[in-house]
Amino acid sequence: MSLAPLIELDRVHYRWPGRTGFGMAVERLRIERAERVLLVGPSGTGKSTLLALIAGIVAPHAGHIRVLGEDIANMRASARDRFRAEHMGIVFQMFNLLPYGSAIDNILLPLSFAPRRRGRIGKPAAQVLEACRLLTQLGLDPASIGPRRAAELSVGQQQRVAAARALIGGPELVIADEPTSALDPDIRDKFLGLVLAEIARSGAGLLMVSHDPALSPRFDRVVHLGDVVEVLHGVAAGTRAAPETAV
Amino acid sequence: MIILRLALKSLANRWLTALLAVASIALSVALLLGVEKVRSGARQSFADTISGTDLIVGARTGGLQLLLYSVFRIGNATNNITWTSYEEIARQPEVAWAVPLSLGDSHRGFRVLGTTRDYFERYRYRRTNGLVFAEGRPFDDLFDAVVGSDVARALRYRVGSPLVIAHGLGSVSFVEHEDKPFRVVGVLAPTGTPVDRTVHVSLAAIEAIHIDWQSGARTPGQTVSADEARKLDLAPKAITAALVGLKSRLAAFKLQRAINDYPREALTAILPGAALQELWGLVGVAETALSAVSWMVVATALLGLATMILTTLNERRREMAILRSVGARPATVIGLLSAEAGLLTLAGVLAGLALTYGGLLVARPLIDRLYGLHLAIDPPTWNEIATLCAIVLAGIVTGLAPAIRAYRLSLADGMTVRM
Numbered sequence: 001m002s003l004a005p006l007i008e009l010d011r012v013h014y015r016w017p018g019r020t021g022f023g024m025a026v027e028r029l030r031i032e033r034a035e036r037v038l039l040v041g042p043s044g045t046g047k048s049t050l051l052a053l054i055a056g057i058v059a060p061h062a063g064h065i066r067v068l069g070e071d072i073a074n075m076r077a078s079a080r081d082r083f084r085a086e087h088m089g090i091v092f093q094m095f096n097l098l099p100y101g102s103a104i105d106n107i108l109l110p111l112s113f114a115p116r117r118r119g120r121i122g123k124p125a126a127q128v129l130e131a132c133r134l135l136t137q138l139g140l141d142p143a144s145i146g147p148r149r150a151a152e153l154s155v156g157q158q159q160r161v162a163a164a165r166a167l168i169g170g171p172e173l174v175i176a177d178e179p180t181s182a183l184d185p186d187i188r189d190k191f192l193g194l195v196l197a198e199i200a201r202s203g204a205g206l207l208m209v210s211h212d213p214a215l216s217p218r219f220d221r222v223v224h225l226g227d228v229v230e231v232l233h234g235v236a237a238g239t240r241a242a243p244e245t246a247v
Numbered sequence: 248m249i250i251l252r253l254a255l256k257s258l259a260n261r262w263l264t265a266l267l268a269v270a271s272i273a274l275s276v277a278l279l280l281g282v283e284k285v286r287s288g289a290r291q292s293f294a295d296t297i298s299g300t301d302l303i304v305g306a307r308t309g310g311l312q313l314l315l316y317s318v319f320r321i322g323n324a325t326n327n328i329t330w331t332s333y334e335e336i337a338r339q340p341e342v343a344w345a346v347p348l349s350l351g352d353s354h355r356g357f358r359v360l361g362t363t364r365d366y367f368e369r370y371r372y373r374r375t376n377g378l379v380f381a382e383g384r385p386f387d388d389l390f391d392a393v394v395g396s397d398v399a400r401a402l403r404y405r406v407g408s409p410l411v412i413a414h415g416l417g418s419v420s421f422v423e424h425e426d427k428p429f430r431v432v433g434v435l436a437p438t439g440t441p442v443d444r445t446v447h448v449s450l451a452a453i454e455a456i457h458i459d460w461q462s463g464a465r466t467p468g469q470t471v472s473a474d475e476a477r478k479l480d481l482a483p484k485a486i487t488a489a490l491v492g493l494k495s496r497l498a499a500f501k502l503q504r505a506i507n508d509y510p511r512e513a514l515t516a517i518l519p520g521a522a523l524q525e526l527w528g529l530v531g532v533a534e535t536a537l538s539a540v541s542w543m544v545v546a547t548a549l550l551g552l553a554t555m556i557l558t559t560l561n562e563r564r565r566e567m568a569i570l571r572s573v574g575a576r577p578a579t580v581i582g583l584l585s586a587e588a589g590l591l592t593l594a595g596v597l598a599g600l601a602l603t604y605g606g607l608l609v610a611r612p613l614i615d616r617l618y619g620l621h622l623a624i625d626p627p628t629w630n631e632i633a634t635l636c637a638i639v640l641a642g643i644v645t646g647l648a649p650a651i652r653a654y655r656l657s658l659a660d661g662m663t664v665r666m
Contacts, residue, residue, distance in 0.1 A: 057571055078576050085574020092572070095565045100256035105249055112249050113574035165573070 004069025006173055006205040007031040007054055009228075012063035012073070014053060023232040024049060026063070029223070033172070036196065036206040038216055041225025047209045050229060051177050054207065055088055056080035068172055085113035089166025089204075091176040096162030097150035103157075104146045107131040107165045117169025127168075134164035137201075138194045156187045163195045167202060174199060176208040180215070192218060250575070254583050257566070258590075261559065265591055268552045272595025275548040276638065277602040279541040280631060284607060286534050288622035290527065293319075295621075296440040297490075297519045299371035301499050304328065304336060304506055305488040307513035311529070314522040317348055317488035320358045320441045324350060327485035332512045336491065339505075341498040344369055347486040349453045352412050352424075357398045359412050359446045361453030361486075367393070369492060372440045382406050383433030386449050389477055393433035395443040397616070404431050410446070412456060424456040427473045439621030451481035491516075545638060548595070549645050556588060556649045560656075563649075567657040577657075581650040588646020592639050600627070600635070 008030050015023040024046040031037050041047055052058045053065060056072045059080070065073040068087060072080050084090075089110065097106045108127055111118040121130045132142035138160040145157060153161065159179055166174050176195075180188040196218060199206050208219070216222045258265055297303075297318045305313040306326035315321040330347075337345035346369050349361030360366075364385045367378050383406040386393055394404050404410070408431045412424045429448065437443055455476040493499055499518055506516035563584065570580050607624050614620050627635070 055572070078578075081571070081574050081576045084572075090572040092568070096569065098253050098257070098566060098569055099562075100260045101253045105253060105256075108249055109253070109570075110573040 003033055004066065005030050006033045006035060006068065007207065008064070008066040009054070010064040010066070012053065012060045012065060014049060014058070014060045016049070025230040025232060026050065026053075026228055027230070029228045031205060031207060034203050034205050036199070036218075036220045037208070038219040038222045039207060039209045039225060040211060040213055040216070040222060041229075042211060045225050046229045046231055047225055048177060050225070051175055051207070051209060055090060055175055056084045082113070085110060086116050087172050089168070089171045089174045091159070091162045091166045091174070091179040093178040094155065094158075094182045096165070097153075097158055099149065099151035101150055102147050103135070103140075103150060103153065103161045104128060104131050104142075106150050106161055107134065107168055110165060111169055114169060114171075117171060120169050130168060131164065134167055134198070135161070137198050138164055139190065155182050156184075156191065159183060159191060160194070163191070163198070167195075167198055167204070170202045170204065172204055174204050174206045176206065178210055179208070180210065180212070250570075250579070250583070254587065258587055264555050264558075268548075268555045268591050269595045269598060271548040271551050272545075272592055272638075272642070273598035273602055275541070275544040276596050276599025276635065277606065278544050279538075279634070280599065280603040280627070281606065282537050282541045283631065284603065284622060285620075286537070289620060291623060292439065292620050293526070294520075294523055295373040297372070298374050298376075299369070299492065300490045300519055301493040301496055302491040302503060302506070302516045303488060303519060303522075304333075304491055304514060304516045307515050310515065310517040310522045311525045313488065313515055313517055314519060314526070316350065317490075318441065318519070320350070320360075320445065324487045326513075327487055328489070328514060329485050329512060330483050332509065332514065333486055333489055336489065336506060339502060341493050341495070341502050342491055343494045344492045346370070346490045347450060347483070348488045348490065349450055349483065349485075350487045352414055352453070352456070354398075354410055354412050354446045355402060357395075357401075357444050357446050359448060359453075361448055361450045361483075363450060366447065366490075369490065370442065372438050372442070376438070378438065378442065379436040381434045381436040383431070386432055386447065386452075388430075388432075389449065389452055389455055389481070390427065390429045390473065391432040391448070391452075392429040393435060393447040394431055395435050395445045395447075396437040397443040398446055399431075399434045404434065406431055406434065412446070412448070427456045427476065437615075439615060450483045450486070454481040454483055455479075549592075549638075549641055552588060552591060552642060553645045553649065556584070556646055560649055560653055563653045564656050567653050571657060577654050580657075581647065581654055584650035584653065585643050585646035589639060589643035592642025592645070595642075596635050596638055 009026045010028060012026040013023065014025075039047060039050070049058070053060055054067065056065075056067075056075070059077070060073050063073060064071050067083070070083065072083055075083060097103075098109070101109070108131055111121070111127060118127070121127050132146060135142040135145055140157060140160055145153065145161070150158060150161065159182070162179070166176070180191060183191060192215065196206070206219075208215075213222075303313055303317050305317060305324065306328050308325050312322060312325075316324050333345070333347055336342065344365060346362060346366045348366075350358060352359040367385050370378055381396065383393070392410060394402075398404060402408075402410075410429045410431060412427075412429060414424060429452070435442060455473075458476055458479060458481075491502075493502065503516040503518065506514050567580050571577070604624065607622060611622050611624065614622060
């Protein structure tokens, strides 16, 4: 049985709102299930926009974005939100957590929007147990960290809680936008190791953006942004200027 | 639900600013309701002061002025009406009863009203309430006086207290009718009307104290003692005004026209209700200004709320990005933000209601005593409830604007929150 790939982008065009004349195009990008891909490239080359497109937070103006075989580019915004809730876990660079909530509240947050992920775990008590298991797995003591307010945690602890939130309920795709850039090198390596181990356990695919090529040995594949994304300048309505490959 | 719990925690985290926003809304709502209560209370109080009287008759003057000086003891009469004219009006077949009023003297800041014993029978306030004696009885003897409840309280008068009437209306008078002292024989129960601040004596008594006076001054070398006065003819020659009750209210207009066209003397007859309407027309502008000011205060409070929400917008953009990343729909996130504004406004409105009624409860006796204004403590009218709902709605809309802005920013932010 051949499953649809995890992510498949096909002739995707996107224009930034409010900044007419700037846009980006992705001719083709394919990521297999359970594949761990590192996306590298300097800033300003559309990394974050590419992630937002794949996550379905923004919609392209043309082209197809298939995640698990479903074209999220053609979905309505609300359907994209539901799809993201069910199938993706997202970790930001920083400010991942709602500062007033406890670590456990933050980890459980996606489950309120994702009935299937919730169903995989079970009753509320089981959900809390799973959140604690993830915390332990990521090297945090659930008894001391779990009930604490997110704002009281260190940056390293916050990133691990964010990873636990992205992983809970076993989504097929974990998207991480430079999750290690705010961390010290030794904490960074440990964090990445723990996240990769848990991803291997759940069988999720990982798409991680970084400007740090030192991380590449831990991934199945490294994609250079410049190879897949064209940044378009001076795109007026209807006409298309000469595409310029981002470096 | 976890998301609501997080929203409440977020609010609790900003409890001080939230509390201040609630307090400012509460104060503005209390002001709005308070102004409305005082306004309607004043109207009701005025309207309730004179009931059951169909016509008020006085010398030719403005209708409003006649009402004010005859019933509310505000201002002065320009002229008197002769006793003969009064008697002729009282004899008309349509007239059920008539009570003469004679004003112009005072007692330590309180007006003195010369009238007949009928006054205590006929005077009605708050629709059907009649005057009740807290103590004593109506005047009987020439030098008997009946005082209103405020007079009795302020001057510590009881039945049997002596009092001296002053000539004219100043609160400190240098010309007194000290040669003819009166004695309190009755104290009226509180009414919440100008009656409380009035000293009542008989018409004959007014004549008696003025018998040796001419043109507002004592006639030199011609003094009449109190005992001598008793023997004189004390039939009144003129009165200030008269309250008239009719057998049928339908006759009011006809009799009013007849009195206004009275050939022997220039007279004015008014319908109390119509004159009150004239008064409302006059004070309406001030009322409108007052209520406009309180609406502006409400608007200011809502602006304060919007400011409070806007200052947290950066924080909110992060919240928005996080909630969006875990799959919350924009509507959910916008709803959360405006629900917060709505919740704060609702809390403010409820606190404002509590403040208004609490304030009324505390201030009512004071206002009653100081201004003779009897404020009713009624549940909010439908009109007021509608106003309060409109304020809550405005609060929700107030929260909606920053929420939509936060959402727009979150679209531009995508996944990274740039600040």
